[in-house]
Amino acid sequence: MASLSIEHLSTTFDHGRVKAVDDVSLDVPDGEFLVLLGASGSGKSTLMRTIAGLEQPSGGTIHIDGRLANEDPPRRRNIAMVFQSYALYPHKTVAKNIAFPLEAIRLPTNQIHEKVMWAAQLFGIDRLLHRRPRELSGGERQRVALARALVRTPSLFLMDEPLSNLDAKLRYSARRELKRLHQQIGITTLYVTHDQVEAMGLGQRVAVMNHGKIEQLGTPHEIYHEPANTFVAQFMGSPPMNLIPDGDWLLGFHAEDAWLPEGDMPAQHYSLPLEIQQIDYLGADALIYGVLAANRSDVILKLPERRAHGMAVGQSRNFCVPDALMRRFDSRTGLRART
Ligand SMILES: Nc1ncnc2c1ncn2[C@@H]1O[C@H](COP(=O)(O)OP(=O)(O)O)[C@@H](O)[C@H]1O
Ligand SMILES: [Mg+2]
Structure with a gap:
């Protein structure tokens, strides 16, 4: 493991x-699971590939466990990488696919066997070792790719949209x-996705990328509740944060x-007199689309579905949001x- x-x-x-990665600084401590989140073209893959040594940076430094790695060829960086396409060898069995990186470094056969079994058990594919990739489901292939990547116990694990x-x-x-x-093996991991739910669910911290730069780096809680700017505010959440000009x-x-008070407007709340234009019932929640009476700006509210019963398109209601x-x-x- 490494920082x-x-x-x-x-x-x-x-x-x-084309500045695919633009002056990015980032510290990933030993054992962290960090997610790079951004739209397609924001530079996520290029950043990963530069760390892995597959692209040459035009400036800046990469330290792996305190050692300058800029000049190291990819093999010497001891990084495992899994891509969206698993690139398994179609004619090799699962066992041979997983063993491949170990055979490449000429590990003794009994040790290869041991490590293949360890990785296969880790991913629950030990019953599939004799099969070939075409005899596997998509999920099983994905596990084989992960097992193959991890079998060399790398210092860093890079995953580029592995679940897409x-x-x-x-x-x-x-x-x-x-x-x-x-949680089990605690390997330092950098994980790329364009899916914010995946990013929030997996990452101990999330780096939101845009045009080759990191807009914000923080815990899922910080990114969601304390967005650094309007880009992050509008990128996260479904629907994204409402922004009202004032x-x-x-x-x-x-x-x-937002919520709907029964009587008077409560203290320390911001008042939102809203003209309801559309209601979507989504099972657990309902989305209320409306415009603010004061400045006609568009607003979307999300309520527990039960609270939306009795509301109708065309009505005006006074919602409120705690000032805090x-x-x-x-x-x-x-x-x-x-x-
Ligand atoms: N080999 C390349 N040659 C020229 N432009 C590239 C190359 N690879 C990526 N780019 C450009 O760099 C930007 C970032 O791409 P990429 O890192 O693949 O983004 P992401 O993985 O976030 O979708 C894009 O504008 C893309 O077109
Ligand atoms: Mg990509």
Whole structure:
């Protein structure tokens, strides 16, 4: 296991015209599970590939366990990487696929056998060792790829959207497995996804990326409740944070933080007189779409579904949000005001 420290790292393409990674600094302590979250094209894969030594940075440093790794070839970095496409060898059995990285370093046969069994048991695929990849389901193939990546006990584990090829239900159970795996072996992990639910569920910390830069790095709680700027506020949450223009500021609040008082407006609450335009019933919750009477800005609220009964399109209702949950952003810079 190892720590990872990146300072002012940049990676460019097209003779410097594309800044895929733009002056990124990041410290990942030993044993952490850190998620890089961003839309397609934000530079996540390039950052991973630069750390792995598959891309040459145009500037900055990469330290793995305190040692400068910039000049190390990928093999010497002792990094395991799993991609969206698992790239298993189709003609080799599962056992041979998992054993491949160990055979490449000429480990004695009995040790290879031991390690293959360890990795296969870890992922619950020890009954499939004699099969070939085409005889496996998508989820099983994904586990073989993970087992193969981990069998060399790397210092760092990099995963680039490893679950994107799985259907929603399998993704859910694979996520639970990855989390359990990390709790069990505690290997320092960098995990890339564009899926915010996956990021929040897996990451001890999450780095939100945009245009090659990190917009915010924090725990899932910090990223969600204390967004550093309007980009992060609008990227996280479903629906994303409401932003209401108010002079030089944007006032932000989460859809689920609004409620409907029975009588008078309570103290220390922000008042939201809303004209209801649409209601979506989603089982547990209902989404209320509306416009604010004062400035006609669009707002989406999320209520427990039972509380939305009796509301109808065309009605006006006075919702409110606790002052303590309102966030304020500079409308010019998008930066969060700290007061
Ligand atoms: N080999 C390459 N040559 C030129 N441009 C590239 C190359 N790889 C990535 N890019 C560009 O760098 C940016 C970041 O890409 P990438 O790291 O793949 O993003 P992500 O993984 O977040 O989707 C994109 O604009 C992409 O088009
Ligand atoms: Mg990518």
